[in-house]
Amino acid sequence: MATPPLASGGIDEVLHAQLRAMMPLTETDFAALRAVLLPRDLRKHELLLREGEICHAAAYIERGGLRYYYTVEGEERTGQFFFEHEWYADYDSFLDQKPARQSIEALEPTRVWLLPRADLYRLYDERPVFERFGRLMAEQAYRGSRARGAGLLNLTPAERYAQLLRDRPQLVQRVSQRLLASYLGLKPESLSRIRGRAS
Amino acid sequence: MATPPLASGGIDEVLHAQLRAMMPLTETDFAALRAVLLPRDLRKHELLLREGEICHAAAYIERGGLRYYYTVEGEERTGQFFFEHEWYADYDSFLDQKPARQSIEALEPTRVWLLPRADLYRLYDERPVFERFGRLMAEQAYRGSRARGAGLLNLTPAERYAQLLRDRPQLVQRVSQRLLASYLGLKPESLSRIRGRAS
DNA sequence: TGCGTTTCTTAACCCAGGTCATCGTTTCTG
């Protein structure tokens, strides 16, 4: 199955460059990955994964954005946002194949390429270079979780918002304040007040 | 080097049973691990690792307890507590061999067995069964980080204290309220008030 | 295009945790 049309259309260059920066990757390695990627288009607000389902695939975002969220006492809490050229999977569910505790939603019209878990594990066996890919994904998940926890414990809401403005200004532009507030652990009214105070 | 006296004195049975529950372990596998463990006794408040140093070993706690903490604006924040029969390492520093951002302190007179990183990595190569040990340690670190972050974001201080009382009552007995407060993200006065309200 | 919903802002009030200070009690330490 040489160069199927599946993974064509623009992701090749960026994804290829990203992977080569992570690990030594031959053309045939990359072709083997491309051959198992499945495209999926999501409308705004469409779910890629629903709480309770099992996460069977990791997703590479070609364009658009995702967020994952869960519900506490009837109220949505946003855990993280992801945008084009990033990978995302519900790692807890993906690793252990247990029901997800959170849902993944498209923030806007979004195209992702799905990497099925079964194919990834086969790549681990057939092409050891992908072992490093898996390890780096795991380490990334750990570091992300740590950074998020540290921010929540050590910073005030106003400081968290200031940090977000500094570190991810494009994010603040791109998503609604309601979602930003739920990401920062605040009510929308409080975020509005903090924004007012800051200026 | 058959059955050196290093790892004698009581840790054998418990540690052996724990490891056998995690993975298929032969007697010689276990002997290979015992052979590289180094004992270390800590006085109360003595540091096993100081912020800025590099973490070269994981520690198995035979008796006593540890906490790790870091300093924000001159004020200590306790990240986690660990007690006898648990493993601990500053995973961020241990994995990447970069300076630790936190210190590890003995809560009370404590004896640990150090597993040097170099020996662990040699065990990975020589005895593949220890690969699983390493992976489970990493997954444990990830889950711990996730659980901690979720509690901090989703629960009020009073709820966090109630959860701690329910899930780790022995911890509340064993460490001072000053340390409990710094673990819960509170001032000691506030914890004292929460305790007052709860009764 | 127009109506209805959602989003964002503002205001008033409430309340829990932070701050500062005091005071017994316990625990180190010489």
Added chain:
DNA sequence: CAGAAACGATGACCTGGGTTAAGAAACGCA
């Protein structure tokens, strides 16, 4: 054993986010 230091409880006051409510602006869908 005695003085000092740390600890824990409590009170007064302050601050900032939660709650509720209302109105204006933006958006979505027919």
